[in-house]
Amino acid sequence: MTADNLSALRQAIDDIDDHILDLLNQRASVVVEVGKAKAGQSKDFYVPSRERAIYERLTAANPGPFPSEAIRKVFREIISASLSLEQPMKVAFLGPQGTFTHAAAMQQFGFSAQLMPQKSIPAIFEEVARGRAPYGVVPVENSTEGVVSHTLDMFMESELKINAEIMLGISHFLMSRSGRMTDIKKVVSHPQPLAQCRKWLEENLPDVPLVDVGSTALAAQMALEDESFGAIASEMAATLYGLQVVKERIEDNPNNFTRFLVIGTNTPERSGRDKTSLMFNIKDQPGILYRMLEPFSKREINLSKIESRPMKKKAWEYIFFLDIEGHIDDEPITAAVTELRDYCQFLKVLGSYPRAR
């Protein structure tokens, strides 16, 4: 390639970039107009279902060679930056910086959002309920370890609604100050990642004691303080805290996903591919468990999750959490929920929101 040829190609890239920049500005101006129109109708500015539709439409329409996997990331940032023109989007999440919830919040809201780390799951509910952040991100279940009971318990007392769900592939990294396995005398992490790496730890660090701490990010901070600590945390935590990766991807099951919820004060409109989460307590009667599912099965409504938790106020009474496919405004769902209500002492719709996949 000659120098002339290279500079001609670079000139072509500059021209295209100018064009992209011009289009980004045109797009941002339209988003501002949409924001004004929504404010006039007191509608939420942030619409996760519309964002999902944009990612899916563009990924399907992409002729290449630009990689389809990158489309969501690029448009995530374009949308995030446009949303911040109105006002920085404040999002409370389970901190400190570098937790998996931080990564989930970033995946959903992008770099232009103002992510606000909180010390506990109740603190996130509190920030949103008090209006200090319009949205919060909380973990709710892991594909290998099951539900995050703190989050389910919070819905018993809170009136907040689920606005979206986020699925995040979870990969655990072992990290330390030196990056040498032989320096590690203790392994620190949150109990869930420790459990998810049990086999790897038994095989590779059999005599090293394991220490539970409140979060993976806290574990990373401890490893930064003490060279003899190995922390199990996200790749993001290693970068953020400047730790050396000892071993990548040490989870026993590589098919490890965590589901997070975006909580807010309103219920999003139907998107056509939604999920509804319900919470209820049934009256104690013979055959009641069977009957509570009948309103759904006879309408062929798909259940994606059922979970029960002890009701703290009364021994041996249970609260059920049910996820069903569809939006509460869909006629069969409204009818099934109305029917179920008859068997319940109480029933709460935790939200209808776009399905992640």
Ligand SMILES: C=C(O[C@@H]1C=C(C(=O)O)C=C[C@H]1O)C(=O)O
């Ligand atoms: C512009 C809108 O509002 C927000 C911004 C979006 C965008 O930049 O495309 C998409 C959805 C909303 O979160 C809209 O609802 O269309």
